[in-house]
Amino acid sequence: MQTHFSAAQLADSGVAEAEKILRKCVHCGFCTATCPTYVTLGNELDSPRGRIYLIKDMLENDRPADEQIVKHVDRCLSCLACMTTCPSGVHYMHLVDHARAHIEKTYKRPVLNRLNRAMLAWVLPFPERFRLALNLARFARPFAGLFKRMPGLQPVGAMLDLAPDRIAPREMQVEKGTYTAAGKTAGRVAILAGCAQSVLEPDTNAAAIRLFNRLNVEVVVPAGEGCCGSLVHHMGREEQALASARRNVDVWMREVGNGGLDAIIITASGCGTTIKDYGYMLRDDPLYAEKAATVSALAKDVTEYLATLEMPAPVIETGLSVAYHSACSLQHGQKITRQPKDLLKAAGFDVREPAEGHLCCGSAGTYNIMQSEIALSLRDRKVGNIEATGADLVAAGNVGCLTQIAQGSGLPVVHTVKLLDWAYGGPKPEELRGISEKV
Ligand code: SF4
Ligand code: SF4
Secondary structure, three states, X not given: OOOOOOHHHHOOHHHHHHHHHHHHOOOOOHHXXXXXXXXXXXXXXXXXHHHHHHHHHHHHOOOOOOHHHHHHHHOOOOOOHHHHHOOOOOOHXXXXXXXXXHHHHHOOOOXXXXXXXXXXXXXXXXXXXXXXXXXXXXXXXXXXXXXXXXOOOHHHHHHHHHOOOOOOOHHHOXXXXXXXXXXXXOEEEEEOOOOHHHHHOHHHHHHHHHHHHHOOEEEEEOOOOOOOOHHHHOOOOHHHXXXXXXXXXXXXXXXXXXXOOOEEEEOOHHHHHHHOOHHHHOOOOOOOHHHHHHHHHHEEXXXXXXXXXXXXXXXXXXXXXXXXXXXXXXXXXXXXXXXXXHHHHHOOOEEEOOOOOOOOOOOOOOHHHHOHHHHHHHHHHHHHHHHOOOOOEEEEOOHHHHHHHHHHOOOOEEEHHHHHHHHOOOOOOHHHOXXXXXX
């Protein structure tokens, strides 16, 4: 695609990167076929190619964002299916991230939209605030329908619908510290405690730590780390996201200096995609560029790292069939597709792959709150495909997908690592208490 940026515009590193990305697009439109919003809404402006044109026009003309571009960029899930499909290697993720930051700087959103977004950015990345909000949501839930009918307050209704009935006690969150290997130490990793996942699914990291320790890998949960910044990054709040990235880089580099790390393990793949991009996000920061690149190179999804270890024979045979839901951040963002399925198969599960596995479940960070109608339509499509496999349960590697699918399906929905921990000697996941092994 031809572009027309001035030398002054290209002096800005973000614009220069955007220009390089835009020039790679050859308008072929292959990406439209796998874009969930185009498939759902059928509007070219809700396709990757349509958004690319809108972003190009805004950046090239140095225009502030307007209502039309905000509408169509907000509807993008950042699922990155378009990047998997694109034959020209268009890095849509970096382009849309830059567009979102530009929108945040140049567009004044309607007041309720601004308030909803500010509330999400203030609550979700902080476990204690999030826990408090979930407790309050339980009391407000009867009013969800009312909120959903009030213009501008639909996100509050969607949030109340998503809040779980039961919140795991604080004591279930993994403590900071070092968890030693069962035998002779064969490796040392740090694990991201995370923000929303540590409240919604604290047993995921506990399962990963148990499993690693049994495989003779020492795990450290370092003091000082926090949210990866992904939630605010996708809202265009660049400075807040970069501050989170710098804080985590400092913490993990301290661990690299204190005994070394073979990997930084992430059990929520949405976070993993962002951490693997820290090197790019901080490329212009002379104090952090190199350290951030080191952290990104060390970042590994839990299944990506487990696949490099020698696994023993499973301790139990369950005979259960598992519909594996491949989170977009894992399959499109990190190109990890084979490892989770191979690990589940080696652990004795009958792995089934739902149709349309490339399509997003509609979770996508805060998307199912801010764009709840599209998110619900995608969720129902995903659940229909999952249930058509006839599997006994669902496995996925991202807390957002687990919450979204569980809300629409009667099947148990379990993090992949909890199933692996169970098969290799850990406790049976709580979600499976109504299900018996078949052998
Ligand atoms: S990231 Fe997903 S929703 Fe956004 S344009 Fe690409 S395929 Fe479509
Ligand atoms: S598939 Fe790639 S090159 Fe083709 S229109 Fe989409 S982004 Fe552009």
